[in-house]
Structure formats: structure tokens, C-alpha cells
Amino acid sequence: MISVRALSMRLASGGRGVDVLTDVSLEVPAGQFLAIAGPSGSGKSTLLGLIAGLDQPTGGRIEVAGVEITALDEDALARFRRDHVGYVFQSYHLLATLTAEENVAVPLELAGEPDAAGRARALLAEVGLAERAHHYPVQLSGGEQQRVAVARAMARRPALLLADEPTGNLDSATGKQIIELLVGANRRAGCTLVLVTHDVALAAHADRVVTLRDGRIVSDE
Secondary structure, rough: OOOEEEEEEEEEEEOEEEEEEEEEEEEEEEEEEEEEEEEOOOHHHHHHHHHHHOOOOOOEEEEEOOOHHHHOHHHHHHHHHHHEEEEEEOOOOOOOOOHHHHHHHHHHOOOOOOOOHHHHHHHHHHHHOOOHHHOOOOHHHHHHHHHHHHHHEEEEEOEEEEOEEEEOOOOOHHHHHHHHHHHHHHHHHHHHEEOOOOOOHHHOOOOOOEEEOOOOOEEEE
């Protein structure tokens, strides 16, 4: 599903270059639940963003579902993400002026799917928020907002589900609910799940844990 080859990412900081990722290579088979772990600043979120096609690396190549995404232009990347990738952010990234139902329906409407609202309502029911469909993000708790974000990420039944510290802003009980939703999607739908975390206990739920330190893979088990 994912092939990362000799990936590097160098950013400018304070007038000099900083190596965020260095020579990272990784193969992830379809259907696997992979946790990317490591301390803050190790390059975890940068790697996830590159796999999602949100950024372009300085060097190396990435293939997702047989497509070399590092060779695509912005328009093609946007279409690829729309059709193949679901992304859950730590800070939810819901649209404040839309209800929960409308937030979940957005990717469906952009893809021209029929009955986007009906599908959105069904997804909210799956994450236990059927009664909150017409509430705005400001009216929802952090855990509820993240459940809406998970429903939105799963809306197009993506082959690849990516989550960047999805429980980072939540208490442990609520975080456990979010992880159960993500793992459930991985197990039921067979989607590949890649989750970034610095939480060792959370990483233990994964089929495999890759640990980064200073932009390099230091363990893969």
C-alpha cells in the first residue's frame, strides 16, 4: 500500500537548513495498522504529511496504492487525496460554520456522491453522534469533535486512513474511544491505518511500531 524510499525533508530555519527527515525507507502492506512513534520533534508528523501528499519531500519518493505521489502536481495530488486518503488531525480541523452533519458531508459533496447528507448521518450514527448531527463544532466537546473528524475521514471509504496524534487533546477515556473507532475502521473495512503518536501504550495497539528519532528510523518491530 505504501512504499517510502530514501525520503528526506530539509527545512529552512533561522537562515540555515534543518534536516527533519533523513534517508527514511518504509514498506507498509495493505490492511496493516502501523504506529509511527517517537519523541516530539522526531519527524513523525512530517512523515505522515508527506505520505498524505500534503507536502513535497526534499528528496526520495513515495508510492501509495501504486501511484507515485511525489511525481504528481497539486491538482492530481488533491484528487488522489480525495479518492484514496482519510486524514484525522490532532486539532480536529472542522469547519466552524458547518454542523457536524455538514462537515462530514463535505468530502462526499466534493466527490459528487449522491445523498451525501444521508451518508453523513449514517456515519455520525456509527460514531455515536446521531443526536448531535445538527450541532456546530463550538457546541461539541473535544471528544465529540474528534469523532466527527473520524467520521469525515471515513466518509469516502478510503483505502488509507492517516491519524496525527488523534488523542493528543483528549482525556484518556475519550482517547480510548477514538482509538477504538480507528482500529474498528481498520479491522472492518480493511483500510490501511497509519497513526502518529508519542504514547507508548497507544502504539501497543498497532500491528507494527516504527520509531523515529532525529528524523531517522531507529526501530521497526
